[in-house]
Amino acid sequence: MSFLEMENVSVGFGLEGFRTEVLRDASLSVEENEFIAVIGFSGSGKSTLVSMLTGLLRPDKGVIKLKGKEITRPGPHLGIVFQNYSLLPWLSVYGNIELAAKKVFPEYSKAQRKEHIERYIEMVSLTPARDKKPGELSGGMRQRVSLARTLCMQPEVLIMDEPLSALDALTRANLQDELVRIWEEDKRTVVMITNDVDEAVLLADRIVPLTMGPAATLAESFPVTLPRPRDRTSLNTNPEFKKLRNEIIHFMTAMNKEAKMLRVDRGLSMPDVKPFDFTAA
Amino acid sequence: MKFKILKALDVAGLQVFDPVVRLICGENPPEQFRKILLFIGIPIITFLIFIGIWTYLAPRHTTKAGEVPTPGVVKNAADGIWVFHVRENQKAEDFLLEGPAREKALAGVQARIAELTPLASAARTKLGELETASKSQIDQQVGPLQEKYNALRKQTRADEKAREEALIAQADSLPIGDAKARDAFLAKVSEHEVKSGTEKQALKDFKSTIDAAYADKFPEMESVRIQYNAYEEELQYLSKRLDYLTEGNQSVKISEGQSELVDLQSAFLTAEGGKATLKAAEKVLKQEESIARIAESSYSRPWTFPRQIVRSVACVFVGFFIGSAIAIPLGVLCGISRVFMAALTPLIALFKPVSPIVWLPIVFIIVGGFISDPETAFVHPAFLSSAITVALCSLWPTLVNTALGVASVEKDHINVARVLRLGFFSRLFKIVLPSALPLIFAGLRISLGVGWMVLIAAELLCSSEGIGKFVWDMFNNGSSQTFAQMFVVVFVVGVIGLLLDRIMIVLQRSVSFDGAPTAI
Numbered sequence: 001m002s003f004l005e006m007e008n009v010s011v012g013f014g015l016e017g018f019r020t021e022v023l024r025d026a027s028l029s030v031e032e033n034e035f036i037a038v039i040g041f042s043g044s045g046k047s048t049l050v051s052m053l054t055g056l057l058r059p060d061k062g063v064i065k066l067k068g069k070e071i072t073r074p075g076p077h078l079g080i081v082f083q084n085y086s087l088l089p090w091l092s093v094y095g096n097i098e099l100a101a102k103k104v105f106p107e108y109s110k111a112q113r114k115e116h117i118e119r120y121i122e123m124v125s126l127t128p129a130r131d132k133k134p135g136e137l138s139g140g141m142r143q144r145v146s147l148a149r150t151l152c153m154q155p156e157v158l159i160m161d162e163p164l165s166a167l168d169a170l171t172r173a174n175l176q177d178e179l180v181r182i183w184e185e186d187k188r189t190v191v192m193i194t195n196d197v198d199e200a201v202l203l204a205d206r207i208v209p210l211t212m213g214p215a216a217t218l219a220e221s222f223p224v225t226l227p228r229p230r231d232r233t234s235l236n237t238n239p240e241f242k243k244l245r246n247e248i249i250h251f252m253t254a255m256n257k258e259a260k261m262l263r264v265d266r267g268l269s270m271p272d273v274k275p276f277d278f279t280a281a
Numbered sequence: 282m283k284f285k286i287l288k289a290l291d292v293a294g295l296q297v298f299d300p301v302v303r304l305i306c307g308e309n310p311p312e313q314f315r316k317i318l319l320f321i322g323i324p325i326i327t328f329l330i331f332i333g334i335w336t337y338l339a340p341r342h343t344t345k346a347g348e349v350p351t352p353g354v355v356k357n358a359a360d361g362i363w364v365f366h367v368r369e370n371q372k373a374e375d376f377l378l379e380g381p382a383r384e385k386a387l388a389g390v391q392a393r394i395a396e397l398t399p400l401a402s403a404a405r406t407k408l409g410e411l412e413t414a415s416k417s418q419i420d421q422q423v424g425p426l427q428e429k430y431n432a433l434r435k436q437t438r439a440d441e442k443a444r445e446e447a448l449i450a451q452a453d454s455l456p457i458g459d460a461k462a463r464d465a466f467l468a469k470v471s472e473h474e475v476k477s478g479t480e481k482q483a484l485k486d487f488k489s490t491i492d493a494a495y496a497d498k499f500p501e502m503e504s505v506r507i508q509y510n511a512y513e514e515e516l517q518y519l520s521k522r523l524d525y526l527t528e529g530n531q532s533v534k535i536s537e538g539q540s541e542l543v544d545l546q547s548a549f550l551t552a553e554g555g556k557a558t559l560k561a562a563e564k565v566l567k568q569e570e571s572i573a574r575i576a577e578s579s580y581s582r583p584w585t586f587p588r589q590i591v592r593s594v595a596c597v598f599v600g601f602f603i604g605s606a607i608a609i610p611l612g613v614l615c616g617i618s619r620v621f622m623a624a625l626t627p628l629i630a631l632f633k634p635v636s637p638i639v640w641l642p643i644v645f646i647i648v649g650g651f652i653s654d655p656e657t658a659f660v661h662p663a664f665l666s667s668a669i670t671v672a673l674c675s676l677w678p679t680l681v682n683t684a685l686g687v688a689s690v691e692k693d694h695i696n697v698a699r700v701l702r703l704g705f706f707s708r709l710f711k712i713v714l715p716s717a718l719p720l721i722f723a724g725l726r727i728s729l730g731v732g733w734m735v736l737i738a739a740e741l742l743c744s745s746e747g748i749g750k751f752v753w754d755m756f757n758n759g760s761s762q763t764f765a766q767m768f769v770v771v772f773v774v775g776v777i778g779l780l781l782d783r784i785m786i787v788l789q790r791s792v793s794f795d796g797a798p799t800a801i
Contacts, residue, residue: 054700056696056700073699074700075700076700076701076702079700082693082696084693086691086693086696086697088694088697088712088716089794090716090718091715103701103703103707104701135794153701
């Protein structure tokens with residue numbers, strides 16, 4: 001049995017009769033200390049998947065188990081990094097992390113807690129911004145604070161919901177390297193949701209595509225066998241990388257076409273009307 | 282330094298003065314001048330135009346309490362209010378003075394009286410002269426007019442009588458039952474009445490020209506009269522002070538009482554016979570008691586306007602705190618629980634539009650039921666009722682805003698709380714309240730503004746000492762001076778309301794984390 005297990009999970013929203021099914025029979029199994037990237041188009045139910053993995057949302061059908069135990073509610077052992085950071089704007093960087101640390105490790109003494117928090121601030125290289133408010137930080141810095149807050153809870157699984165998608169390309173590359181470094185330093189099971197194929201290939205051990213919604217499901221995964229550490233500069237010329245990337249892109253675009261073909265045309269059928277040419281008569 | 286000042290101005294909502302600070306620092310002067318002209322110059326010009334219109338319009342309407350006061354008159358009234366306050370404070374101070382300080386003050390008062398007395402009597406003589414002069418002038422002017430008027434009145438009366446007699450004579454010979462002749466007679470009588478009416482009107486008009494001549498004002502005389510009144514007023518005040526520094530003074534009274542006590546004690550020591558000794562003992566005790574009473578007494582200061590302002594501000598804050606103490610917890614509950622919100626919505630909707638004028642009598646009676654003796658009570662019931670009325674009327678904006686703020690906490694922040702498995706109270710105090718704080722303070726700011734407006738009406742109705750009561754007293758007084766003092770109140774109330782609002786803006790800015798600009 002795997003570390004994190006998702007079996008035939010279905011979920012939908014809305015009342016009966018107007019129901020939209022978001023996920024149908026999605027299954028996933030993640031090994032301990034594995035880095036999984038879930039990749040999908042926008043609107044395909046990625047955030048819903050995250051909500052269920054972290055227990056914020058209960059599936060309608062199927063079960064999600066962590067170490068064989070069903071996940072029924074959120075908790076600090078299911079660390080989540082939100083897409084839009086979710087930092088409390090009235091607390092400083094330190095305060096935001098402290099809120100989590102205090103709750104998760106109530107047994108720590110003051111000095112211990114301080115050391116713990118500062119270790120994680122250091123890990124995401126934010127020591128100079130320790131006492132700044134989120135409003136004074138850039139997007140990348142805010143995402144680092146959010147990451148540090150989640151990491152300081154020392155979760156069993158780290159679930160990241162498009163953590164880098166709101167950032168500009170340079171900051172993004174920078175943070176990707178940081179993520180790898182942190183993961184190497186502090187090994188744990190990671191599920192990352194993303195819409196960037198390159199990012200997925202660069203970071204993950206395995207890539208799981210999410211099919212088009214509605215009623216999306218998780219398709220067969222692509223293992224990434226590239227050796228670590230992966231260097232982004234040389235990666236572009238690496239034939240294996242190129243091959244894998246093309247495969248995934250082909251799979252995704254084909255899926256997109258298929259989905260478009262499958263879509264029921266609910267539009268009104270227009271009568272075939274042509275303008276009458278009065279001058280010709 | 283410059284940026285610190287600018288930042289402080291920004292937080293205080295005084296961005297208007299931003300260009301002044303920048304100009305002093307020499308930053309782009311032409312631009313700053315333009316801004317100063319726009320944001321400071323134009324408001325000043327508008328205000329001056331307002332003063333101008335007021336000055337022009339006010340004297341053109343005459344009321345029972347004299348002409349509507351002009352800005353100058355209002356300014357004088359404000360000065361008068363202040364002088365009264367200062368003098369009352371001085372008297373209270375004089376009452377408690379003792380030893381060399383009292384003698385020094387006494388010397389000062391006596392010197393001033395000596396200085397003023399000749400001035401006042403000179404002014405009185407001058408005023409007397411001017412009065413006789415003006416009287417003779419008026420008499421000269423009015424004399425012939427009056428004679429003319431008398432003649433005219435005589436003439437009119439005689440005419441009327443003659444016409445009446447003629448009509449009676451005619452009526453005597455009127456045949457009985459002749460409708461036509463009687464109709465003709467009726468027309469004649471009517472003609473006679475109309476004529477009398479016009480004659481009377483003409484008389485009245487003539488009389489009013491005479492009255493106008495009497496009412497003629499002599500500017501010189503008026504200014505002397507004002508001067509004389511001022512002297513007399515000050516003299517009266519000084520004689521009061523003199524009293525409080527001598528016979529009316531606390532220490533003087535006590536030393537007098539004590540010397541009397543010494544006499545009584547010696548009388549008691551030498552008293553003979555049972556009855557007389559008892560009497561003497563009683564006298565000693567009575568005297569001791571009266572000395573103790575004097576030592577405890579203080580000058581009973583009247584409620585001058587500045588003291589009433591202080592009391593009003595205190596009252597509005599008491600009411601505001603009562604209101605907030607109810608509104609914030611209720612608002613939080615409404616925001617958290619849909620059940621609570623559903624339960625309270627009808628009550629809120631029902632009571633929110635009720636006017637303070639309705640609340641006040643109800644509150645006044647209810648509070649009166651709890652406090653039986655107003656004089657010995659810890660708080661005066663009128664004060665408490667005004668404060669509660671303020672609370673009742675001002676709690677709604679805070680309640681609604683708090684509920685809104687709590688209900689609209691970002692879902693992500695709630696998710697954070699869920700992930701951290703925060704308990705109810707830490708969720709409330711660490712996530713919900715901090716996040717709702719800016720909206721709560723926006724509500725408090727509106728509440729304080731509403732409370733201040735309500736307070737004046739409440740004080741006026743239940744005659745609780747304060748600005749409202751001052752207005753009511755001035756209204757009932759009905760002289761032209763008190764009319765002007767009511768105008769002073771308008772400005773005082775406005776300025777205090779403005780200051781309260783500024784304080785709330787600063788508080789609101791200090792708790793808002795998103796740096797959202799607050800409306801000016």
